[in-house]
Amino acid sequence: MRAPGLLEARQSLAPYARPAVAVDLVILTRVDEALHVLLIRRGEAPFAGRLALPGGFLRVGDGVEDQGEDLDRAAARELQEETGLAPGDVLLEQFATFGRPGRDPRMRVLSVAYYALVRPEVAQRVRAGGDAAETCWAPVAELAGSTLAFDHGHILEVALGRVREKLDTSSLAFSLVPESFTIPELRAVFSAVKGEPQDPGNFRRKVKRLVEDGVLETAPGRRRTASKPAALYRFRAAPRR
Amino acid sequence: MRAPGLLEARQSLAPYARPAVAVDLVILTRVDEALHVLLIRRGEAPFAGRLALPGGFLRVGDGVEDQGEDLDRAAARELQEETGLAPGDVLLEQFATFGRPGRDPRMRVLSVAYYALVRPEVAQRVRAGGDAAETCWAPVAELAGSTLAFDHGHILEVALGRVREKLDTSSLAFSLVPESFTIPELRAVFSAVKGEPQDPGNFRRKVKRLVEDGVLETAPGRRRTASKPAALYRFRAAPRR
DNA sequence: GCAATAGTGTCTTTAAGACACTATCAT
DNA sequence: ATGATAGTGTCTTAAAGACACTATTGC
Numbered sequence: 001m002r003a004p005g006l007l008e009a010r011q012s013l014a015p016y017a018r019p020a021v022a023v024d025l026v027i028l029t030r031v032d033e034a035l036h037v038l039l040i041r042r043g044e045a046p047f048a049g050r051l052a053l054p055g056g057f058l059r060v061g062d063g064v065e066d067q068g069e070d071l072d073r074a075a076a077r078e079l080q081e082e083t084g085l086a087p088g089d090v091l092l093e094q095f096a097t098f099g100r101p102g103r104d105p106r107m108r109v110l111s112v113a114y115y116a117l118v119r120p121e122v123a124q125r126v127r128a129g130g131d132a133a134e135t136c137w138a139p140v141a142e143l144a145g146s147t148l149a150f151d152h153g154h155i156l157e158v159a160l161g162r163v164r165e166k167l168d169t170s171s172l173a174f175s176l177v178p179e180s181f182t183i184p185e186l187r188a189v190f191s192a193v194k195g196e197p198q199d200p201g202n203f204r205r206k207v208k209r210l211v212e213d214g215v216l217e218t219a220p221g222r223r224r225t226a227s228k229p230a231a232l233y234r235f236r237a238a239p240r241r
Numbered sequence: 242m243r244a245p246g247l248l249e250a251r252q253s254l255a256p257y258a259r260p261a262v263a264v265d266l267v268i269l270t271r272v273d274e275a276l277h278v279l280l281i282r283r284g285e286a287p288f289a290g291r292l293a294l295p296g297g298f299l300r301v302g303d304g305v306e307d308q309g310e311d312l313d314r315a316a317a318r319e320l321q322e323e324t325g326l327a328p329g330d331v332l333l334e335q336f337a338t339f340g341r342p343g344r345d346p347r348m349r350v351l352s353v354a355y356y357a358l359v360r361p362e363v364a365q366r367v368r369a370g371g372d373a374a375e376t377c378w379a380p381v382a383e384l385a386g387s388t389l390a391f392d393h394g395h396i397l398e399v400a401l402g403r404v405r406e407k408l409d410t411s412s413l414a415f416s417l418v419p420e421s422f423t424i425p426e427l428r429a430v431f432s433a434v435k436g437e438p439q440d441p442g443n444f445r446r447k448v449k450r451l452v453e454d455g456v457l458e459t460a461p462g463r464r465r466t467a468s469k470p471a472a473l474y475r476f477r478a479a480p481r482r
Numbered sequence: 483g484c485a486a487t488a489g490t491g492t493c494t495t496t497a498a499g500a501c502a503c504t505a506t507c508a509t
Numbered sequence: 510a511t512g513a514t515a516g517t518g519t520c521t522t523a524a525a526g527a528c529a530c531t532a533t534t535g536c
Contacts, residue, residue, distance in 0.1 A: 017301040017309075018259035021351060058340070060258040060349045067342035067349040068258070097338040097353050099299075101308035108301050108308040110262060110353075112338050169406075184515075202499060204516065209497085227513040228507040425488075443526060445489070450524085468486040469534040 019099070019108040023074045024055030024152070026115040026159035027083065029123035029137065030176050035192045036137040037156060038083065038126065039148070043133055046105050047149035051138070053156070054082040055111065075114040082135070083126045091117040091175035095162045103151045115159045117175035141195065167193050171215075174235040180219040182230035183207050207233070260340070260349040264315045265296030265393070267356040267400035268324065270364035270378065271417050276433040277378040278397060279324065279367065280389070284374055287346050288390030292379070294397070295323040296352065316355040323376070324367045332358040332416035336403045344392045356400045358416035382436065408434050415476040421460040423471035424448050448474065
């Protein structure tokens, strides 16, 4: 009981072999002034023993009646499986898809890549994934030498470039500080992402403008530190500009 | 004669059904002060008779020995097939991947989406695609009402957002003017993409800065028009700032 | 000459960079 | 009291927006 046109269309698609599709995650957090990425050590071939980005295969269902899970949902599921973190704890955004033939020696695999930005206090809750693999936070600046599995080094570079691009023009930075944060904490995010120190005075002026524009608001309490306590701020809404 | 680890790995992948993967193109050019997108009218179900973005399926080979074509190459091939344009004539960049279950009623299909920016004089060379379907340039501003096939309306929106974002921070605009262009021509690109007129004086000042910075250089000749001829410029290198 | 569009100049506001300085906390 | 870090103020330069004005071409 199918329309002929539909049948034809389906047949015209049938000849094409299909790639496997994975979702890989660049999970970033900030430790002091350095950006860190979550890596897992692979237990199996290929690239056994090498560090890799966490990820997994997209669930497609039977492909017709049940078309499976959404890409964003697959990314959130992988994040949950690998770190125990729920979406809502993190900013999770797709940034590119990688599909060079040969990037996985076993078979044709596309990787839809997401970056996840994790607040520092949440990052501490991360526990080893269900695959029981060894996971660790690695400082991205010191990763230049070591080669990651597959093309994950390249994927990481692209992710960092994108995060750097969006830092000044989106509200992305607020996902790398606690919900209530101090100006020096936010400044540390900018230092870590841009890889160069930010002037305290000028940075403070920029934050003040955001408060005036209603993007940020003051939050109750102060951050207790080893010296003078700092005032707290909190994100309100809408990307700036 | 396979390593056991590899066999295990392959088997662990086998249970997963695979999605079909298409590459879809948002082909943009500028006509006067309005941005236009190339659409094709679908001849087959689903969405027969509706306008859609050009695109096609990724070639994957047998998936092991021959892993098929690269994503960028697939996009260039589709562009060639649908318009007759060669890469080099256009700027072609991947911008996002769409995979909502149900976006294609036939089966699970992911769409890796590219935008292509076409110079106006090149756009005139575009001829109907090999699929013999009707193709046309549609002004994007007047497309609000009409619903495109699949989620192509959404894909178009995302493409436009991305192009708008990158207009001021990349050399993308120079792909929407002739290789030698006048300041008013470039200004028309900015007007079309941003959707609002650009001040002639201020815009000229911005271009002058690019010349001083070595991003642009003067080109020989002048553009003959109905009134005063305009001086020509040409792109030299590197995205600005 | 005249219409049309290229091209110039000026005034104001906003934001960034550099950097000296003051204030307030824990110990 | 003192060291450390939070927070303030100022000077300069770069760039954006608004807008009045002049110059050069085709017809």
